[in-house]
Amino acid sequence: MKKAVFLFVLVIFVLSANAYSQTTEADALVGLWAPSSGKARIQVYKKGDKYSGRIVWLKEPNDSEGKPKLDKNNADETLRKKPLLGYVMLKDFGYVSKNLWENGTIYDPENGSTYSCKIELIDSNTLEVRGFIGVAIFGRTDTWKRIQMKN
Numbered sequence: 001m002k003k004a005v006f007l008f009v010l011v012i013f014v015l016s017a018n019a020y021s022q023t024t025e026a027d028a029l030v031g032l033w034a035p036s037s038g039k040a041r042i043q044v045y046k047k048g049d050k051y052s053g054r055i056v057w058l059k060e061p062n063d064s065e066g067k068p069k070l071d072k073n074n075a076d077e078t079l080r081k082k083p084l085l086g087y088v089m090l091k092d093f094g095y096v097s098k099n100l101w102e103n104g105t106i107y108d109p110e111n112g113s114t115y116s117c118k119i120e121l122i123d124s125n126t127l128e129v130r131g132f133i134g135v136a137i138f139g140r141t142d143t144w145k146r147i148q149m150k151n
Contacts (some may be wrong), residue, residue: 026095026109030104032056032147041147044090051101053090055109061085073112093119096108105129115139 001102029051033042041057061084063069093104099121106117106129115131122128125146132139 005057025098026051026101028099028124029093029095029101029119029127033127033144034147035144036142040051042089042144049094051090051093051095051104052088054086054088056086058085071109071112074110075112090119093117 006051027046029044029128030046033044033053034040035042039059040055041051043056044051044053058069061069063124068085068088070080071082072080073082074080074082085098087109088105088109089109091105091107093101093130096099096102101119104117104119105114107114108131115133117129117131117134118136119130120128122143125148128141130141
């Protein structure tokens with residue numbers, strides 16, 4: 001009986017440690033990231049068990065009239081007056097395996113299109129973000145770098 005209880009406790013411990021490890025790995029995506037263009041900064045955050053990202057900084061936040069840049073290229077006319085700053089451009093990513101998040105979408109404000117997307121963590125400070133239509137082979141990859149916060 002003592003062996004059975006010990007074995008049960010051991011199994012629970014191993015499963016808990018594994019679940020904690022997966023959560024820690026999945027949360028490696030959370031942080032502030034710079035796409036290769038240098039035009040924006042994206043804050044990736046977790047909500048429930050999904051990951052999303054919003055634009056929190058723009059190199060040129062205002063238009064030629066000094067007003068905040070709007071999502072003027074959005075296919076949905078009702079969203080064309082929405083400011084780009086604060087816009088959620090990454091949505092609904094799930095952690096699927098070591099260093100890989102899939103089944104989400106990425107919005108490109110330069111052309112107003114939304115694409116299927118997968119994100120791979122290359123190292124602790126580098127992401128490969130691949131937007132595509134249909135299958136990943138028909139797409140484009142951008143390398144994002146983590147922005148280190150200064151204390």
